[in-house]
Amino acid sequence: MLGLAASLLFVAPFTVNANPNNETLSIYNQAAQGDEDLVDVAYEQLNATLEKEGATPLTLVYLGSTETLMGRDAFLPWNKMKFVEKGLATIDKSLHLLSDFETPIHEQERIQGLPESYLTRAMAAVTYSSLPDMFNHFERGYDLFIALLAEDNFRQQHFAATSWVYRYAIEAAIRAEDMKQAKEWLAEMETQDDSNIETMTAKALVEKAVSQS
Structure with a gap:
């Protein structure tokens, strides 16, 4: 039995899901700052990361935020609603996944200078608090900011x-x-x-x- 377990471990090693790379995040940042032509590019690259590497809180929060950008740029009102609501659902999945994230801050991958869990929470807060009132997520975003900026570990970054x-x-x-x-x-x-x-x-x-x- 021990030999069988060892062989199974050999053929199916534990893998750590990878976060989006710097190029993808740079494209997202440009899209968020108003470059509408890059929104679809960011969406495609984040989806490719998700399909290849699996879901991480950070990939999902950026994907969800990108979907809200698609809503920002959509011409028809019902498409705006559809994309933003889809994005909010994706960010909810990100935060749910993050709630089970147990890697200590000092062991987390640093992305754009921040531990991945902090960047995930910051992106959720930014996206929620930037949406129009009609989507009823501003208070949730503001609460995320208040909690994050009150943490000693965050303030020491x-x-x-x-x-x-x-x-x-x-x-x-x-x-x-x-x-x-x-x-x-x-x-x-x-x-x-x-x-x-x-x-x-x-x-x-x-x-x-x-x-x-």
């Missing part, structure tokens, strides 16, 4: 890798009319690096919101 997360969180706080939280996050950013482009952008956003209040 390199600021060059987390600064964009803070900036999106501040945008969400302003939208939630939670200026106290926005100012607290900005103060933390300024303590970390007041010359960082994300810090300066966040400061301008807060100052504009205060002037309009």
Whole structure:
């Protein structure tokens, strides 16, 4: 029996599912910033990663976010709804899978400077909080930001890798009319690096919101 078990282990080794590569994430980032021609390219590459490597929380959250971008760019209203709702369902699968993710932070793969679980949560928060109110996911996104930015391990990550997360969180706080939280996050950013482009952008956003209040 031991020999049989050993032979089965040999022919069916344990494999770790792979996350999207840097090229795919770069294409996604350009698509998210408004390059509509790259949305379908990002979608195809993320699906290829999913089919080849299997599902990871990070692959699913980027795929779901890309599907919401397809909704953003769709011409017909019902197609906008269809793509965004599909994207939200995919992100829900990502967060469900992440809830069973037991790899310690210090052992996780770093993607774009962040442990994969932190990047997954940040992307879910950004996507949820960026959607129009009609999709009823803003509060969930804001809650994800609040939980993530309160974690000591997250705050100890390199600021060059987390600064964009803070900036999106501040945008969400302003939208939630939670200026106290926005100012607290900005103060933390300024303590970390007041010359960082994300810090300066966040400061301008807060100052504009205060002037309009």
